[in-house]
Amino acid sequence: MTTTQQLYQLFLQHPVISTDTRKIGAGSLFFALKGDKFDANTFAEKAIEAGAAYAVIDNPVYQLNEKYLLVDDVLTSLQDLARHHRRQLSIPVIGLTGTNGKTTTKELINSVLSQHFKTQATQGNLNNHIGVPLTILTIDASHQMAVIEMGANHQKEIELLCSIAQPSHGLITNVGKAHLEGFGGVEGVKKGKGELYDYFLKSESPKVRKSESPSSVFINSDDNTLLEMAGARKLSHVVYYGTNTIDDLVSGALVENSPLLGLEWTNNKTGEEYKVKTQLTGAYNLHNILAAIAIGTYFNIPAAEINAGIEGYQPKNNRSQIVQTATNTLICDYYNANPSSMFVAIENIGKLEAKRKVLILGDMFEMGPESAVEHASVIQKALDTEVDERIFIGKDFSAVAGIIDQGQKTKDKNHFYITAEDAIAGLKALPITGSTILIKGSRGMALERLVELF
Template sequence: MKKLSEIITKLLSLKNKKINISSVKMDSRKIEKDDVFFALNNGKNYIEDVLKKGASLVICDDKKWEGHERVKVVEDTLMTMQEIAYEYRKELSVKVIGIVGSNGKTTTKDIVYSILSTKYKCIKTEGNYNNHIGVPYTLLQLKEDDDYAVVEMGMSNKGEIKVLCDIALPDYGIITNIGDSHLEFLLNRENVFIEKSEIKNYVDSKNLILFGDDFYLKNLEGIKVGFGENNNYIIKDYIETEKGIEFQIDNEKYYFGMNGKHNCINASIGVTIGKKLNLSINEINEGLKNCVVTPMRFQKIEKNGIKYINDSYNASPVSMKYSLETFNNVYKNISKIAVLADMGELGNDELKYHIDTIEYALSLDIEKIIILGKIMKEASNSIENKEKLIIAETKEEIKNIIRESFSDRIILLKGSNFNHLWEIME
């Protein structure tokens, strides 16, 4: 990482002109010899340990380390990391693909990365490192010979996508959809659209890929993919199987091993950018076949003899409906239970969204709906026919309910991350 070493030496005015950099880390537990360590947040408590492990440089804003030969004290560690990432990104010939949207960003990121990796040298955002810390950190993982960086960009408030784009300088943009996420701060979907579509100011419209059936995106200039006839790439012959989905674009057949119409859209976005970057049908299908999706996205798991669909990483009104619809369609004529928990950041209308979600779940062929959380419980008061509803107070109670009454059913777990619904499987 010669270029990164040169940038760090120059920006930080280091006396030692030959810093060996193996990689960049934020987690002190993962430090190896010649790593650069950014001591963010409580990372500064582990600087001594990091130095013992052989880090070539520690960057921190703790004055007590002033003067140490392998520690550079700066005014603000995060701002320094962002500046270094920005300068490093500018020096590289890598093409950055920025992915924004209310739902499906992480799965789309995994799909795009897997497809492009069949032909090109790529990196992607790991896990949910998609914010003002995660995006620069991702860029600092780049090697000088990488072709593409697939960068997920998340937000919860105004101006955050612009900050991330200013650092990453995307060459290609993807907007998955505009939903009801972050309404606590953004108030309505129009504001969500304004913030998410900020990426259009950084990429040429011929390099902007959109879900064209979305109400807010259909009139935005770019390459559109979707089921409607107005799209540049039209999804046809969409079929659900227990093993995944099949669909066609331009009379070419594609297969993806996850269920749901929403995952068909995510996969189709991957197909579209694959075609744009000159991959063959076989290469694209190979990427779809070998895609390793970040856990807790409609993940099929069997624990203690009970079959779960773990879709509990996060939730919004749109993703709740997608998940329930997919669960209902894939497991037709099979006894099934849905565990639904609170959704976060929905603003003043949060109760309405929770009522709508429960009502939609009750309209499906699902035997029982087990609900958890303060808002879900309040929303249940508005439901007239509660015959299919079970209101639980704790995850431990849900475990017992499943073990005693529903151990032979398929169980869907869906709710925002803070509910930790996956603990029900433990």
């Protein structure tokens, strides 16, 4: 069997990892990972033919020659290789998780840090048990910082990802109602996300170079849940950010939301105040922005560079993304959805100054036994928000449509469609123009199909 140390020596010679035979890097190490419907051991020969230097496999049937490296389990070997590589690094590694805003916050932090350091960050949302080790293995001697996003839909997953990424600094964006089915309810979510704090409590993170700042956890001081979670663990190295606490390293407030955000922020160590405009929409992004500002300040990045990083970040992948069409302004936020993110997105459009406002909300997935209650609560939140039209799409929303009385259905123009196809037909019959439209739902609803209608 090939050991981790042996693999690492080959990795130093061939520092590119491939997992997809359609995208083989010349001279790379191909890891034959298994999926629900495939076994990449069967593709190992194809990977070698396509230019891979070696193929890591766990089925001896496919070991044709010395280029096929046999291990007990390919996924475990990939994770162990990443752990070993991480131990060789002496740079700050910021690990972050949370219910909402992980990817946006990661991108903001990376945008700020990269103004001053050479950084590496999780690409897209490759934040799971495969994506995290792959990201760690892209960090080389030229990098000065790394930002690793860690996602989870069940307990013990963040614990695993921390053991791989071994963050020297940490951040939980928030804890809310998401993946309730996998976590076993809200308390399960809190416990699962809290595994990041547990990691720092155990003092397992590697020491960074003496020239770098000591390990710290960054906490939103406006979030009572995070304060309670950190307090219960008696975390010692904590850096706060928020809106109105002098104990915060930085504090800030929105001064514009129309729909792009502008804010004022203060370095509470120096008392200096600054203003910055962003390409983000949604008041709920304030704390994501402040987190990036706080981390930049912590690592002594000049304020002008911090602001450049914030201003330069352009949201993408349908996360808090503004799309201006000939007849409407779209707030595209349909990469994912859960009750927590739904509530803040609905609140945000309610506060926006716009001539006409429309909500288009799609089903939330992975809600488990709480699905009916949570979908009903989102409907009620939408009803309590001053908008001109509300459109609900999906079988879960439709199943609880009865909470709206017939008078409200007519008066407030509330429409329910069981499928996106039904919604498309309805919107073609009753087109929307001259409106600011929030489109939000779980990724599986594929609400991007609606965009061309507006």
